Amino acid sequence: MAPAPELKAPKKGISHSTLGRTQRWSWIFQRVSGVALILLITIHLTVNLIMGDGINQIDFAFVAGKLANPFWQWFDFVMLVLAMVHGSNGMRMIIDDYARTKWMHATLQWALRIATVVIIVLGTLVLFTFDPCPAGADASLLPSFCEGI
Amino acid sequence: MATEHDFDVVIVGAGGAGMRAALESSQRAKTAVITKLYPTRSHTGAAQGGMAAALANVEDDNAEWHTFDTVKGGDYLVDQDAAEILCNEAIDAVLDLEKMGLPFNRTPDGTVDQRRFGGHTRNHGEAAVRRACYAADRTGHMILQTLYQQCIKQEVEFFNEFYVLDLILDGDPQAAGEDGEVAAAGVVAYSLATGEIHTFRAKSVVFATGGAGKVFKTTSNAHTLTGDGMGIALRAGLPLEDMEFFQFHPTGLAGLGILLSEAARGEGGILRNSEGERFMERYAPTIKDLAPRDMVARAMANEVREGRGCGPNKDYVLLDLTHLEPKHIDEKLPDITEFARTYLGVEPYTEPVPVFPTAHYAMGGIPTNVQGEVLRDNTHVVKGLYAAGECACVSVHGANRLGTNSLLDINVFGRRAGIAAAEYANATETTPELPADAAARLENTVAHLRNTVGGEGTERIAQIRKELQETMDRNVQVFRTEESLAEAHGIVKDLQKRYENIAIHDRGTRFNTDLLEAIELAFLLELAEVVVLGAEARKESRGGHYREDYPTRDDENFMQHTMAYKRADGTVDLDWKPVVITKYQPMERKY
């Protein structure tokens, strides 16, 4: 009787093509961005809706006051991008699931992509080109620091 | 009309035997597998305990001891040349399955683990030996899955949910005589999904249709095990061998018949009567609870008969596992303990499980030689016709099959039949033509049954089947007598008559399971008659066949196989066939 072979060596590693698939990255991204978003959104909501006067405090002056600060500018930018990409990636999966016809699928996916890009671009423009003290505006609506200008 | 197909080899049945044959055959010839169930639904998947092979992985063992046990276990009615092949090829059969990926349980060294099973002993009966290779208590499931997986790999062509209901032969087997030639030409099948009839022309046909447990009421067999293959062969004029030998497995769940594998006793389970006594000590002092099945089943029935049964009706005994570690039970017997929980609400860790013998295995079947070729009488084969598995009788099980020898049988002889069928097909130039009216018989049957819908017939399928199964349980089970058999005979005959007046409900074409149940019932009625006839003629007790009026074995008159033939006028005749003896002269069977 021939001796039985040795126990096998451990399994071989992953191939590079396997690493590259988008479905997998999308899955990982949903998780990573999800965790990051918890932090960002919690802070966002706390500052806007809970601290101070809550919802009542939100007006042009409040927003302008925040956005004049580069920290909040970048904070909101990261949140905007992550949330939109996370959300639209999620929407993409949902459309994949429910759109039955090819045509429907293509239309919805393109609509989603366009909407996402538009919103991100628009939001970014607003964040970075924003002028907290627009000339000729009613001074009572502007943040207090505009007075000095 | 009928859709026609043309193949080199057609295999009927996709259980263990059919798929093992298909793996061999499809490599060599154009092969179709026709099966009335999806392959993975076949009843091989229900087999639990293990598959015997003298691997000697855990203790000293060899094929010769295994052969001896098989012959002795079969009460010397085994054809010993076949048993030698079975046991010699067992080792490769297990190793082949392992190489196909079957996940056997392992020893700490990483080899295939083995356990004890009834009737398997060291050195001609000294003590129980670990010979059964197993995968928990789902060995058959793993075999069926593994073979199916290999069939996927080899792209075997399946015709799923096709019922083969007729066999076409070139020549009349009962008229051919010494010099005549009879050959297989093909089969006729009914497609469940469409109701269409298909003819399959083939050079070789392999029958692997499994058992016929549904002739009994209490059985471990599936609803679909209605002995179609055996019935088809009988109707085609071929003999059936040793049909009176039916194995009653000792440990069916009481009242249900669902099997609790012998592995339960192999792992240390003990049978007890209402007094808590380990009664097997009285019947088989050496190997006790691990005696062969016929002996244990009779012992149990006897305990109940003598008033030591348990329960409100004192109609079962108890299988006690409570002394085993729950962890051990979970590792080795997870499924069967779950059956006890699900179906009887009994917790095997702490309570003994009610059990009673259940009709389990047909030792008899379509007679074949060791190549799997079907015999049309004691010596002549039908060219190109093969049978393997439970529907066949080689005969390696004789009067009583040892546990774990059937999973072995389907692999060894399934493989052999597959190879032989393909080689025969390749060596044969021309396929016999199917006659123009090949499908006529089946078409008529189907048309007739459809026409009974809403017609005059007053008999119901379920009623006739129930009466058949009840009389078989009452009269042809573990204990048989002249009177009980005569009663059963009369009832079966009567039921056959009543069957002519049957009416079904469903006239539809698609998935007409009503119609098929009627056809299956006809097979059961014919097979029951053969079983009873054989049992009446065999005025002795041997293996699974126990006559209270002839309680001892009678080698002088009955050391031979029965061969039942159905004649053109519908009567069934019995003939006898000698047993092949090579090494082992009959001795008294004691354990």
Added chain:
Amino acid sequence: MWMWVVHRTTGVAIFFFLMVHVLDTALVRVSPEAYNDVIGHYKTPLYTFIEAGLVAAIALHALNGLRVIAVDRSTWALRHQKQLVWAVWIGFAIIMLGFLPRHLMHAFGGA
């Protein structure tokens, strides 16, 4: 499965809200009047409830997102996923109990 339905629905709801939210914030670029005009609507009772619903949706989606991540990463969490569903609802209840009174107070005046 119901948590999956909840997750999906809240995800979609938040997504559409986010789109609207970016659009309205973009109005700050148009003029303070326009922004304040639109934002003024947020201070009506109807929008108060929508606002509360949004927070609820985010809270649920976020908590269940954590549950899903946990289930993907640990066998323990996987085997106790049903208990974690309860944990999500309890966490949600706590957040809402903390948030709602304050939010409603802000919205409807009071102390």
Added chain:
Amino acid sequence: MTATAEKPAEVGAIPTMTVTLKIMRHDPDGLDGREPGTDYWEEFQVEAHATDRVLDALHKIKWEQDGTLAFRRSCAHGVCGSDAMRINARNRLACKTLLKDLNPAKPIQVEPIKGLPVEKDLIVDMEPFFASYREIMPFLMTSGPTPERERLQSPEDRQRFDDTTKCIMCAACTTSCPVFWTDGQYFGPQAIVGAHRFIFDSRDEGEWDRLEILNDKAGVWKCRTAFNCTEACPRGIEVTKAISEVKHALNTGEI
């Protein structure tokens, strides 16, 4: 010993009761004046024991009341995978579901499993299901010469994939998965279970071929951890865990 023998769990001593089954029928032939392909509910009442299975009740209907009722079954004890159906809105095996566990006071609803084309009554077309299984190359793949004896495997390595070897391909999992219902492009949990059984088998060398397939659009990433599959599996396989292990292997490159 004798104490347990007298327990009342015994068969025969159980009183019968009347249960109502509300069955979703589908008539492909269009008999009795129906349009071919009509779906309709039909109620039946049967006498049964509390310990009877739903399968027994279906048989009673078929055998005593309406022979046209069609369903698949074979083993009748939960090992062949023929009779998965939706019973009271959950996927189960009819032969493993006892009436007493269903509140027989109310009608028991029986429907075919969802997401596969219905053929007749409770019978669905299983072909798409088996096609997914075939996709994932469910057979041992090895390289090098075949050894003479068995390939060795330690009991621990054997244990790694034990759970997923139990699958009987009943489709209860796949047809309970809400993602599978939505578009049917998902391989479904059973195919992943089938792949898992080989990926984590130390003897197999085709693991990355299979993982590659599961990494695809129709693969594991479609799973949204709804857990319906795990809850539906009559073999108690931790399906979601198997899926999670496959995801983990893809993410880390380790098996």
